[in-house]
Amino acid sequence: MKQFDPATELNKLEQFGEFGGVNPSITDSATYTFLGAEAMVDTFHGETEGCFLYSRHWNPSNKYLSDALAAMEGTESAWVTASGMAAITSAILQVCNTGDHIVSSVTTYGGTFAFLKYYLQKFNIDVSFIIPTDLDALKKAIRPNTKVIYTETVSNPLLQISDIPAMSKIAKEHGAKLIVDNTFSPMLVSPYKLGADIVVYSMTKFINGKNDCVAGAICGSEEYINSLIDLNTGTAMLLGPVLDPLRSSSILKNLYTLHIRMKQHSKNAQFLAEKFTKNKTKVIYPGLSVHPQHELITSLMNKEYGYGGMIAVDLETKEKAYSFMEKAEKIGVGYLAVSLGYFRTLFSNSGSSTSSEVPEEIQKEMGMSPGLVRFSVGLDNDIENTWELIKKCL
Ligand SMILES: *Cc1c(COP(=O)(O)O)cnc(C)c1O
Numbered sequence: 001m002k003q004f005d006p007a008t009e010l011n012k013l014e015q016f017g018e019f020g021g022v023n024p025s026i027t028d029s030a031t032y033t034f035l036g037a038e039a040m041v042d043t044f045h046g047e048t049e050g051c052f053l054y055s056r057h058w059n060p061s062n063k064y065l066s067d068a069l070a071a072m073e074g075t076e077s078a079w080v081t082a083s084g085m086a087a088i089t090s091a092i093l094q095v096c097n098t099g100d101h102i103v104s105s106v107t108t109y110g111g112t113f114a115f116l117k118y119y120l121q122k123f124n125i126d127v128s129f130i131i132p133t134d135l136d137a138l139k140k141a142i143r144p145n146t147k148v149i150y151t152e153t154v155s156n157p158l159l160q161i162s163d164i165p166a167m168s169k170i171a172k173e174h175g176a177k178l179i180v181d182n183t184f185s186p187m188l189v190s191p192y193k194l195g196a197d198i199v200v201y202s203m204t205k206f207i208n209g210k211n212d213c214v215a216g217a218i219c220g221s222e223e224y225i226n227s228l229i230d231l232n233t234g235t236a237m238l239l240g241p242v243l244d245p246l247r248s249s250s251i252l253k254n255l256y257t258l259h260i261r262m263k264q265h266s267k268n269a270q271f272l273a274e275k276f277t278k279n280k281t282k283v284i285y286p287g288l289s290v291h292p293q294h295e296l297i298t299s300l301m302n303k304e305y306g307y308g309g310m311i312a313v314d315l316e317t318k319e320k321a322y323s324f325m326e327k328a329e330k331i332g333v334g335y336l337a338v339s340l341g342y343f344r345t346l347f348s349n350s351g352s353s354t355s356s357e358v359p360e361e362i363q364k365e366m367g368m369s370p371g372l373v374r375f376s377v378g379l380d381n382d383i384e385n386t387w388e389l390i391k392k393c394l
Contacts, residue, residue: 005302006072006187007259013071015064015252026249027060044231057229057237061245065252069201069217072186072255074193077225079236080217080248084183084202085111086241087216091200092116092148094228094235095177098123100147105132105162107155107366109181109202116150131366132162133293138170146176153191154184154297157312157350157374158367159284161293164300168195184340187262188305189297192219205341205376206309208251209261215243215251259305261343261379266306268386269377273311275387281394282314309378310340312350315371321349325373327393333386340376345386347375 017025032052034040043051052058066078081087092115096102104116106129116127128141132151149171151162164180171178172195180191183202191199201207203215218228218236228236236242266287273285286297287307297307315321325347329336334345338353350372351363363370380386 003303004074004190004193006074006190009074010068010072010256010259013068015068023253024061024064024249026246028245029059030055046226046231055245056240056242057231059245061248061252062243065243065248065255066217068252068255069219072258073199073219074190075199075219076222078217078219079225079228080203080215080243080251081236082216082241082243083214084109084181084200084204084216085115086239087200087202087218088112088181089115089119090228090235090239090241091179091198091218092120092150093239094224095179095198096120096123096125096147098125099145100125101143101145102127102148102150103138103141103146103176104129104148104150105152105155106130106362107132107158107160108150108152109156109183112150112181129362131160133160135163135166135170138167142170142174142176146174149176149178150181151178152181152184153189153300154286154308154310156184157310157372159184159286159291159310159312161286161297161300163293163296164189164191164194164196168197171197184310185308187259188266188302188308189300190302194300197221198224203251205339206262206265207258207341208254209258209341209343210254211339211342213247213251215247262305262309264379265309265341265377268380268383269309269311269375270306271383272375272377272387272390275390276311276313279391279394282316284312284314285310309376311375311377313373313375314369315373316369317371318349318352319371321371321373324393325349328390331389331392333389333393334375334378340374342376343379345375345378345380347373350374 015024042048043053070078130137168178177197179198180196199219201217228234270287276283325336337346338348351370
């Protein structure tokens with residue numbers, strides 16, 4: 001059997017504009033006309049195919065992007081949101097009710113961690129945190145009311161790899177849904193194909209790749225996506241974090257170059273990770289054979305996309321990290337900035353920025369050094385020159 005390939009699946013889609021434009025026409029209407037009153041009622045009840053009612057529910061531009069994401073992910077359906085956090089929070093709230101329980105990786109994105117640890121207390125939803133690579137801890141943390149197992153394919157910022165097939169098996173045994181944030185590894189890994197129930201993205205990062213907007217996506221079964229946008233009970237429909245259709249149409253165009261970008265991000269990151277290793281700088285990168293889950297990720301990956309664009313370098317102290325980053329920005333390695341998946345290299349000190357929501361003692365517990373510098377390696381054409389610049393800053 002031919003292996004699933006996200007870019008090939010995406011390329012099979014034929015989406016074109018109503019006037020024959022090679023790009024689908026942009027539709028920016030908030031509401032849609034009906035020629036018959038009955039047709040409107042039927043659309044309200046979800047009984048008409050291809051009819052649009054109101055833009056918070058569906059609109060053509062969001063549908064094009066959602067269809068493309070579903071094709072890439074191998075899911076039946078998808079829905080696009082105004083941010084990655086909107087995707088994550090809607091996806092979770094749709095599955096969980098008051099009094100339910102979640103088991104989550106402790107090394108998630110800072111905003112996700114804060115939502116799980118602090119915000120969900122409002123709804124009396126209890127969350128147990130585990131190290132994502134510790135499957136025994138996961139099994140032990142499960143309770144009769146566990147509804148969600150939550151993890152990131154590649155964790156932030158330590159780049160630990162989740163064993164999605166094993167986690168999916170545990171989730172299924174206990175009737176829980178496995179939700180996977182695949183923001184760091186679009187196309188490299190296809191979580192739904194590996195057994196995840198729901199895949200969430202911050203499209204702000206690699207998928208859009210231009211750092212010109214904030215956006216997110218939820219991919220899953222048709223039944224689940226329909227439940228999210230149910231007029232009476234859908235979290236996405238009722239909380240309303242819909243993506244602007246003008247934005248959708250611009251992200252769609254960027255999605256079609258994602259495979260080429262991911263390959264170049266990976267190639268450059270692999271190069272730098274090997275150079276850091278030779279230089280005896282402590283570095284974490286899943287593409288290095290010394291990475292503890294190197295074999296696992298190799299077995300999960302779609303071929304030819306490499307090991308991703310993220311590397312973490314341990315400079316031991318915050319002072320050393322700050323001084324490195326300031327020099328690196330000055331001589332043109334990239335930008336001292338949070339976020340990732342941009343065409344230029346971005347770097348930040350995780351402990352004091354993107355993981356600052358995570359309390360210091362938990363940062364220590366998860367093995368995060370205060371001098372950790374996370375790199376989102378850019379699309380540099382001359383990566384050897386970039387390494388020469390980095391060396392000057394170390
Ligand atoms: C950035 C990020 C988010 C949040 O996405 P926004 O688009 O900023 O809301 C969630 N998860 C991961 C892994 C991220 O990197």
